[in-house]
Amino acid sequence: METRPKIALFQCKWCLYSQPDQNWVDNDLPSSMYLVKLPCTGRINPLYILNAAQGGADGIVISGCLPEKCHYKEGNLSALRQHEEFLNFLDYIGYERSRVRFVWLDLQDRGRIQKELADFEAEIAKLGKAKVLATRTNVSPGGQYA
Amino acid sequence: MVDAARHPRIDVRTFTEVEKVEGFVGNFKVTLREKAKYVIADRCNGCGDCARVCPIEVPNYFDMNLAPRKAAYVPMSQSVPLVYNIDLDACIHCYKCVDACGALEAIDFSQEDKLVEEDIGAMIVATGFSHFDPSVMEEYGYSRYPNVITSMEMERLNNSAGPTAGNLIRPSDNKNPQKLAFINCVGSRDKRYNPSCSNFCCMYSIKNAILLKQMNPNVDITIYYIDIRTPSKGYEEFYDRAREMGIHFSQGRPSLITEDPETHNLFVHSEDVTLGKVMEKEYDMVMLNQAAVPQPDQNHMSSVLNVAQSPGGWFMEYHPKLRPIDSPTDGVFFAGACQGPKDIPSSVAQGSAASSRASRILQSDHWEIEPTVAVVFPERCSATTRGRACGICAKACPYGAINIFSPEIPAEVVTAKCHGCGACVAECPEDAITQLHFTDAQILAQMRAVLADKPEEKILAFRCHWCSYGGADLAGTSHFEYTANERGLRVMCSARMDTDFIYEAYRLGAGAVLYSGCHPQDCHYITGQLIGAKRASRLEKIFERMKMTDGRFRVEWISAAEGDKYARVLNEMQAVLDDIPMDDLKAEIEQLKPEMSKRLKKFPGVPGVQEAMDYSDILVDAITKQKEAA
Amino acid sequence: MNHEPIGSLFVDEVKAIPGGEFVEMCYSCGTCVSKCMIQQKGEPEFNPRRLLRMVMMEMKDESFDSKTTWLCSACDLCYPACPQKIHISGVIHAVKSLAVKNDKKTIQNTAVVDQQTCVACGLCVEACPYEAIKIIETKVPYRGIINVASVDSGLCMACGTCSAVCRSTSIGVPEEFTDESVVEGLWTWLQSQGVED
Ligand SMILES: Cc1cc2nc3c(=O)[nH]c(=O)nc-3n(C[C@H](O)[C@H](O)[C@H](O)COP(=O)(O)OP(=O)(O)OC[C@H]3O[C@@H](n4cnc5c(N)ncnc54)[C@H](O)[C@@H]3O)c2cc1C
Ligand code: SF4
Ligand code: SF4
Ligand code: SF4
Ligand code: SF4
Ligand code: SF4
Numbered sequence: 001m002e003t004r005p006k007i008a009l010f011q012c013k014w015c016l017y018s019q020p021d022q023n024w025v026d027n028d029l030p031s032s033m034y035l036v037k038l039p040c041t042g043r044i045n046p047l048y049i050l051n052a053a054q055g056g057a058d059g060i061v062i063s064g065c066l067p068e069k070c071h072y073k074e075g076n077l078s079a080l081r082q083h084e085e086f087l088n089f090l091d092y093i094g095y096e097r098s099r100v101r102f103v104w105l106d107l108q109d110r111g112r113i114q115k116e117l118a119d120f121e122a123e124i125a126k127l128g129k130a131k132v133l134a135t136r137t138n139v140s141p142g143g144q145y146a
Numbered sequence: 147m148v149d150a151a152r153h154p155r156i157d158v159r160t161f162t163e164v165e166k167v168e169g170f171v172g173n174f175k176v177t178l179r180e181k182a183k184y185v186i187a188d189r190c191n192g193c194g195d196c197a198r199v200c201p202i203e204v205p206n207y208f209d210m211n212l213a214p215r216k217a218a219y220v221p222m223s224q225s226v227p228l229v230y231n232i233d234l235d236a237c238i239h240c241y242k243c244v245d246a247c248g249a250l251e252a253i254d255f256s257q258e259d260k261l262v263e264e265d266i267g268a269m270i271v272a273t274g275f276s277h278f279d280p281s282v283m284e285e286y287g288y289s290r291y292p293n294v295i296t297s298m299e300m301e302r303l304n305n306s307a308g309p310t311a312g313n314l315i316r317p318s319d320n321k322n323p324q325k326l327a328f329i330n331c332v333g334s335r336d337k338r339y340n341p342s343c344s345n346f347c348c349m350y351s352i353k354n355a356i357l358l359k360q361m362n363p364n365v366d367i368t369i370y371y372i373d374i375r376t377p378s379k380g381y382e383e384f385y386d387r388a389r390e391m392g393i394h395f396s397q398g399r400p401s402l403i404t405e406d407p408e409t410h411n412l413f414v415h416s417e418d419v420t421l422g423k424v425m426e427k428e429y430d431m432v433m434l435n436q437a438a439v440p441q442p443d444q445n446h447m448s449s450v451l452n453v454a455q456s457p458g459g460w461f462m463e464y465h466p467k468l469r470p471i472d473s474p475t476d477g478v479f480f481a482g483a484c485q486g487p488k489d490i491p492s493s494v495a496q497g498s499a500a501s502s503r504a505s506r507i508l509q510s511d512h513w514e515i516e517p518t519v520a521v522v523f524p525e526r527c528s529a530t531t532r533g534r535a536c537g538i539c540a541k542a543c544p545y546g547a548i549n550i551f552s553p554e555i556p557a558e559v560v561t562a563k564c565h566g567c568g569a570c571v572a573e574c575p576e577d578a579i580t581q582l583h584f585t586d587a588q589i590l591a592q593m594r595a596v597l598a599d600k601p602e603e604k605i606l607a608f609r610c611h612w613c614s615y616g617g618a619d620l621a622g623t624s625h626f627e628y629t630a631n632e633r634g635l636r637v638m639c640s641a642r643m644d645t646d647f648i649y650e651a652y653r654l655g656a657g658a659v660l661y662s663g664c665h666p667q668d669c670h671y672i673t674g675q676l677i678g679a680k681r682a683s684r685l686e687k688i689f690e691r692m693k694m695t696d697g698r699f700r701v702e703w704i705s706a707a708e709g710d711k712y713a714r715v716l717n718e719m720q721a722v723l724d725d726i727p728m729d730d731l732k733a734e735i736e737q738l739k740p741e742m743s744k745r746l747k748k749f750p751g752v753p754g755v756q757e758a759m760d761y762s763d764i765l766v767d768a769i770t771k772q773k774e775a776a
Numbered sequence: 777m778n779h780e781p782i783g784s785l786f787v788d789e790v791k792a793i794p795g796g797e798f799v800e801m802c803y804s805c806g807t808c809v810s811k812c813m814i815q816q817k818g819e820p821e822f823n824p825r826r827l828l829r830m831v832m833m834e835m836k837d838e839s840f841d842s843k844t845t846w847l848c849s850a851c852d853l854c855y856p857a858c859p860q861k862i863h864i865s866g867v868i869h870a871v872k873s874l875a876v877k878n879d880k881k882t883i884q885n886t887a888v889v890d891q892q893t894c895v896a897c898g899l900c901v902e903a904c905p906y907e908a909i910k911i912i913e914t915k916v917p918y919r920g921i922i923n924v925a926s927v928d929s930g931l932c933m934a935c936g937t938c939s940a941v942c943r944s945t946s947i948g949v950p951e952e953f954t955d956e957s958v959v960e961g962l963w964t965w966l967q968s969q970g971v972e973d
Contacts, residue, residue: 006969007960014813018404019414019426034965036958039951042937051959053967070853071813072935073905078919082903082941106855109634110404110413285857336805372805400901401811401857422823426809455824 004032005058007117007126010048012041012064014071017107025113033117040064042075046086053095054133057122063103063113076104094131099124147226160227164379165261167269167451170562171477172507174266176750182257185230189252192220192228204236206309210299213309218243218253223307228412240720264531268477268504271461272497273447273481278340278437279335286332286434291405292318293412293431297347301434314358316431318410323430324364327414328355328672329400330371331436334437342458346486347435348375354433355393368394368427370416378491396425397559403432405412436656438487452546453478454672460486465670471499474564474672475545479503518566518583518638519545520559523753526578527556538577539570542641544672567671568642572681577752586644587754593651596633598769601655602731605719608643609632613664615708626713631643631657639663640678641670646749648685648699653742655735657723658698658716661685665703675703692741695734697722786836787873797864802828806853808864822847822852822862831871840875844868846883846973849933851905858930876930883948886932887939889925891916894946900938908932909947 008033009029016022029035034057038044041064052060062083069077103116132137151158159180166177185196196218205211215221217236221229229579232243244253281289288294289375293305293316306312310547310776316323328351334344342669348371355367374395376382389395400416409580412429440459441447448455453473454462459773464472473481479500484492507513522539529550539557540548547563548570557579561571568581580586597604609615615636619627637643651659661682669675689699702715723731750756778908789811790796806825809815824853827844839845850865858864887908899910925947927938932949939948945955 001969005226008965008967013817017402017415017816019816031924032969034962035963038936040935040937040947041937042905043940045955045958047955048958048962051962052966054962056969057962057966069851069853069904072848072933072937075935075937078903078937078941107402108285108404115407119854123935123939130824130875307870331859338859372803376966397806398810399805399807399859400811401807401854415810417823417825418807419804419806419809419825422809422826424815426816 008052021063040075195246332434344438346489519564524556543575567639567674572644587758607660610663612670614662617704617712620709626714628716639674641674793870796870
């Protein structure tokens with residue numbers, strides 16, 4: 001059976017201005033997508049991304065506020081710096097850059113998150129399943145903390 | 147309009163602009179540009195055959211570009227006069243219209259703009275207003291979201307003579323909207339765009355809501371507002387009626403409109419301030435009540451007509467309360483929104499008032515003006531003494547009342563144009579101009595009288611007639627106490643406060659001098675205050691260099707409503723004097739006297755001044771003796 | 777007649793602090809409230825307009841206790857939207873600084889440092905959008921007098937950025953979730969989706 005690509009969505013809790021969009025993300029994501037809601041994209045620990053990649057997620061979406069409209073002034077700039085850097089490392093261990101997408105949402109981007117996710121899903125479907133990372137088997141469910 | 151066009155004594159010139167205005171009240175020479183219509187007005191019978199055959203369609207500005215018109219067109223069927231017009235920018239020169247017009251031979255592509263000169267006794271300016279473009283306010287998405295429209299577009303869409311014959315449809319899918327939001331104060335009462343209130347949009351917002359509700363009682367309309375302004379008779383009742391009809395009012399200015407990209411429905415985000423709760427409500431269509439703004443060519447017209455503009459850019463009236471219809475230039479009157487946004491009843495009232503003001507001029511053989519006009523001593527003008535008129539007076543005059551025809555001919559005041567601010571008098575470096583009733587000699591005599599006794603204790607306050615004098619008056623009638631050492635001296639405008647007067651005051655030993663007038667936007671003489679203010683700041687620098695104690699010379703702009711400020715300023719000046727030990731003050735006065743005298747070398751030469759000095763010396767002497775005797 | 781000013785007013789105290797100057801220009805249009813995310817994201821009492829009103833109505837204690845005073849993150853979404861050009865977060869900051877001066881404490885959970893593991897690398901100092909973290913020299917049990925990170929709770933807005941950059945998991949905001957719970961959640965989901973090896 002054809003399964004949908006597994007996508008982990010890291011979202012800051014402020015970036016969706018319209019309530020219906022937020023409700024959709026909170027309640028109506030397909031089971032092939034998983035939401036991690038955080039105070040700020042700046043709060044996304046690279047370990048989370050690493051765990052998603054190692055655990056077998058086919059794609060990762062990071063959604064946050066537009067750079068100059070961050071709820072915490074510039075938390076998202078910190079995120080951008082940190083994760084751009086971290087993508088190099090993911091690349092190195094064999095997780096392609098194209099499997100990670102940043103979505104910076106403006107206040108008036110009503111309905112954009114649905115479109116972005118659908119678009120990204122189609123793109124990932126084209127890329128196919130993520131390669132099994134060499135490190136995968138070494139980490140048990142629960143990640144490094146288990 | 148039709149009646150006006152038919153009236154034997156009304157000459158309607160459409161498609162015509164004022165190019166140049168010369169002369170003065172009762173005797174204006176106005177140059178008009180009659181633009182080429184490429185249709186001979188006398189021959190056109192308004193049949194419209196040309197438009198029917200014209201193959202070119204462009205958006206009709208009269209319909210807010212919601213409907214097309216031809217290149218041969220009238221903007222609307224009720225146009226007066228009903229003469230067609232060829233839009234040459236759109237025309238492809240197929241000449242089908244010429245054939246269609248046939249034997250009438252009304253179309254003439256060789257026409258050119260014509261300049262016509264007319265003798266005009268009085269002018270009424272009624273150029274109206276323009277509309278703020280809300281597309282600069284990203285938050286409301288106008289021009290990005292098809293279903294966000296402006297009030298002007300709404301006016302056309304719900305008009306039975308409009309492009310949809312009064313059937314209100316929304317642009318994205320031509321469906322009749324069921325849920326509508328109107329947003330008030332779009333670009334008005336907004337310091338980012340236009341700080342002032344546009345006056346009529348609250349009311350037309352309610353009007354449009356009622357109209358739509360009458361056409362279809364099932365439509366759901368919400369008006370978002372900051373405050374609802376219903377200031378005229380019957381307006382509040384109209385507002386009541388809207389509420390009775392079930393129109394919703396939500397106090398709270400929306401911060402954002404978002405759009406569902408599929409349905410093009412709109413979501414208005416606002417706080418309902420009475421509840422203190424943020425709401426997101428869905429609508430089929432949103433109307434923005436955009437601010438009324440001055441016409442794009444208002445600045446240009448203001449210089450052509452030589453009338454001033456208020457801070458917002460509207461034409462400025464002579465006096466906001468007492469002469470709201472007159473412009474500062476005699477013989478020019480305002481009617482309607484060009485002087486500030488106003489609704490139809492007020493515009494009509496102002497129009498009627500303006501025509502009656504204008505007819506006074508047309509009925510008279512002579513015209514009375516204020517007697518305080520400026521007069522030139524031709525023998526003192528540098529044109530006579532040095533063969534070159536310097537022109538400083540002409541530059542200073544806010545009314546363009548001074549002519550300098552050639553460098554060798556002394557400056558000439560056009561008395562009918564002079565309003566008597568005295569700017570030229572104070573500015574003339576040759577003391578070649580005087581102002582009747584406010585001559586240097588007269589003012590000097592007053593100064594000498596008030597500074598005769600213990601001048602070092604006195605504060606000489608120069609006040610302008612219209613503002614700071616009124617402010618001082620108000621301080622008195624409101625019983626705001628201020629120092630008894632103040633001695634007020636009235637001139638018409640701060641522009642008349644000659645540097646000579648100030649130096650002379652200090653030379654006579656004055657303790658302190660106040661230089662006061664209107665706030666720049668309130669100046670009665672268009673730009674008189676600016677001239678006064680420039681001079682005052684020059685004086686401030688000079689006295690600083692002389693090391694005069696800070697506060698002995700003070701410049702303040704005080705309106706007639708600021709009695710409290712007048713009192714406060716005077717009390718502060720008194721405090722400055724109180725802080726200087728009397729001996730030090732006297733020493734400073736003595737020390738600066740030679741400086742002042744040096745700057746006053748030319749003053750006794752001014753006509754009448756020497757006599758005034760001698761005469762007031764005798765008087766002052768006599769008074770002092772009398773006092774001593776008593 | 778007496779025209780002396782009547783004593784010192786709270787609104788004057790606020791206006792004296794840079795940023796608070798124009799509080800009285802607010803005409804209560806409510807734009808800032810609906811532009812702001814905080815009320816919409818679940819804080820019904822958050823209302824900058826009402827805080828400004830409290831300042832104007834001399835409600836000093838109420839304004840110090842208001843959630844708005846402590847939760848505004850100075851994101852300034854509202855500032856460019858205000859038709860009266862009021863720097864709203866500037867006013868709120870002025871109220872907050874007066875509150876702090878009056879010994880009021882923030883109602884947020886702010887970041888805490890584990891002094892036992894912090895290596896004073898300074899990554900968090902650089903990352904904090906509010907410049908709330910400093911490296912200080914202090915006495916730490918078992919470690920002696922050493923340099924560690926220290927958070928000013930009056931400035932911290934609990935964004936958690938510091939916790940994401942710290943390489944030794946030494947700093948973080950007490951939150952409803954932990955690193956462990958996030959990672960665990962991810963893995964559980966991935967397992968449920970059937971990861972093939
Ligand atoms: C959407 C909307 C709805 C409204 N509804 C109502 C209502 O229901 N009731 C009400 O009382 N008021 C209403 N008003 C207000 C009303 O429009 C004004 O009160 C009225 O138009 C003012 O009239 P006016 O003659 O001063 O100016 P305008 O109507 O603006 O007329 C000025 C005229 O001068 C012409 N002109 C401009 N510059 C020049 C120039 N240099 N040379 C020659 N001609 C020039 C223009 O082409 C124009 O024809 C509404 C306004 C708007 C925007
Ligand atoms: S009239 Fe009403 S809608 Fe228009 S600017 Fe004034 S308050 Fe706003
Ligand atoms: S947007 Fe400005 S004027 Fe409106 S309520 Fe907020 S602070 Fe006041
Ligand atoms: S600055 Fe404060 S009040 Fe304004 S939008 Fe941001 S969090 Fe809300
Ligand atoms: S990033 Fe971590 S280790 Fe480095 S200074 Fe901050 S708290 Fe200490
Ligand atoms: S939680 Fe945010 S605001 Fe607080 S110290 Fe950490 S980075 Fe700074």
